[in-house]
Amino acid sequence: MKRVFLILLSFAFPFAMFPGDFVNRFIEKYSENERPLTNVNIGKTMLDRMTENTNDEELKNAFKELKSIRMVSSEDEEDSRYYYHKAHELVKEAFSEYEEMVSVNESNSKISVFMKRESDEQQDLILITIDNSDGFSLITVSGKIDFDSISKLSKSLKSEAGINSMGFN
């Protein structure tokens, strides 16, 4: 009996040890009906189709190596504060292997970026942000993250009059 218990424990151990996907865990653990969240998931297939469909080279470079983009957001001020703290709690509790890359704490906005680098081809990024205009946003990006392209993307988008003017087919 003791052996059976130990064998079962050893099989259950990896599932307890590896927390799974951050957004899934966050929604499972903290989402409440009284505090509605918006969730957007973009997987590898859709990212590949987006890369094929756009003529913008910066966008192509930014999307082509990514595996997923997931977003959770809330616009309500009180809910945003609640979820912002809960997201940080979850990082500390179950995702401590992520390194804190960025932490900005200003009066009108707070930003935290955590990252785990598994290999050159696989990085996982968690962005937790709250600000007065957009509320709470939790964004996870998985895959080969090209920060240079992302930075250029931001500049090109800012230089143009918004994403609607981008060269989509």
Next chain:
Amino acid sequence: MNSDPIYRLLQKYWNCETSPKEEQQLRDYFLENDLPEELTHLKPLFTYVNEEQSAVPGSDFNARLKASIRASSRNRRYITIRVFTPMLRVAVSLLLVVGLTLSIYFVSKQYNKPIFAETYHDPNAAIKDATYALMKISDALQASEEASLQTLHYIDELEIDWISLDSLRETRTNEPNGDTVPDTDGGVIEKEFQQEDNK
């Protein structure tokens, strides 16, 4: 031999009361050929022991003996393996641990893959949110860069005399047993300023 004592002996035999000598008498009796008809069915029972006692090794006895010895030496080899049983146990345990670790690794990798439903079916609709997400990341990185620059500007505005601080460090390393008192009451700094005044 008269039949009557034989019947008595047989009766004792069936009652398990015969002595070895009496049993020998019975066996000798049944070796005779002129047995009463009612006793002939008992002949094999009493002649069996005599026949077995007269058994001699067969012609293949030596070969069988050698084969038996070879078999026993094979057993000895098996015993040699048993000597290494603890090592085999360790090897099997290590194999199990490595196997379990690898399975855990692959299972966890599978488990860590995000499982979700795609929000969009149209890439043109998805690109708006995807771009928004990447812009948020870019903004976060830029905000961090700006915050770092602001901190540097702030430190710059403090007008710290870095050269004095550097020379202070040099003084402390060059004169470890000198008059300087590094950390009790600010004596180091006072001495440095005194030196500068003297110059």
